[in-house]
Amino acid sequence: MSFEQLAALRDRLRAEKEQQQASAPAPAKRKPPQKTKPRELDPAVAAIWPLQKHFPLAFPVNPAPKVPLKEGIFKDAEQHLELLGITREQLKLGISTWCRGNRYWTSMVENAPRLDLNGQPAGVVTAAQAIHAKRQAAQQRNQERRKRAQAKAQTAAPAEQGEAAVEPAVEQAAE
Template identity: 35%
Template sequence: MSNASLKEQLQAVASQLSDKSGKEQKPKKHFHQIDRDKERVKKPKPKWLDYVQYGVELLRVYFPAGFKTHSEIKPLKKGIKQDLVKRLSTLDSIVTEDKACMVKSLAYYVNTAAYHKSVVEGATRIDLDGNPAGLVTAEEARYSIEKQQAKLLAKQTAKPVTQMPQVTEELA
């Protein structure tokens, strides 16, 4: 047997082994997971989402007691936007663009599902420093639930149809 033939055989075996080991390491995905992965690849993240998420992160950095992670979110004080604008106007260390980003991102923060889940009757509202600033009323809790349900309904109706509609032909 020649050295070239032996070398080719070894390369073939090595490639087969690497193919098998690569397949064993990857977990199998269910059909619905594959569909979600394809959707993620097709739809790039919108620029506005990066912008508001950056603003929320800034809010968490500068006001950590008021803006918590998803699992720790608490309802914010009524009029928090005005408080935020006043406080930001006193901070010279933050550039104007970041201040504007934080104010705009506040609307995104209070419209997340996690925030709506935190708005329940009797929950304590907090200010920028995490201090108690009132309670959530039954009407406010009901409004928050309705708003979240409307958002979910809009999301469900906006999804593309995954099945082909059945077409019936009339025979003449």
Template identity: 45%
Template sequence: MGFEQLATLRDQLAQQTKTEKPIKPRRKMVDETTAKPARKADPLVSIIGLLQKNFPLAFPKKPAPKVPLKIGIHHDLAAHAEQLGLSAADIRAALKKWCQGKRYRECIVADTARVNLQGQESGIVSKEEATYIDRRKSQTQASEPA
């Protein structure tokens, strides 16, 4: 192929691109300069969000303090599992994550009322439970590097 043929081919392609509708590049939804790298969403976070939406008095959103949950509340949640579209394993995992946090440990104080799913009093935190949590707090703080 000679230079003359290449030149005519180039002109034909240029003419063809002028007549065709240009393809627009896809826009990014977030400014790339300030965007954080994408993280995989934790499925437990969405389950906890579902619990917060359906039972806001038992599972308050930040910055409200967490409240001590009724002993055996997982049975109450299991009764709502089908309605919420959750399995028993999902409920157990979400409750475990909810109760392991610092905000939950801070709410476990002796003689504090425990709440059911509707936020009504359903028992109290015993002194033994509060002592156990205090020991766990001090063990956690001791194991953290200074």
């Protein structure tokens, strides 16, 4: 192809491209990225926040250690539902969630003072309650270990299946 032919081809391709762009609809302007919806707030967390705000000595904010709560704390807190701005069911969920977990169970040692909503001593943790808390903590750790082991096994299983599928093909190729 000569130089003149190449120049003519170039001009023709440019003209075709301009025609396509002229006949095509104008490109839409980019839309600004949509704001992602905030994660749905966990109802238990929504119930715990007002408790921490109004009763910080009984419901300390992490990283402060949790404290053993007075037996019957729910009935005491129930009297403050209007102040807290939550329902009875939300309060029950919040307190039950608060009293579950390693942070709370580690606070349940024998003779540790139990605190009321104002942070005043209102009883002590008994030996039986301390033993129960240790068992609960151990049970939760075991469940977490099992979950991690299962997750690890599930991620390893597809890789092993892939390797197993390759081995017969290698054996057949060797024959």
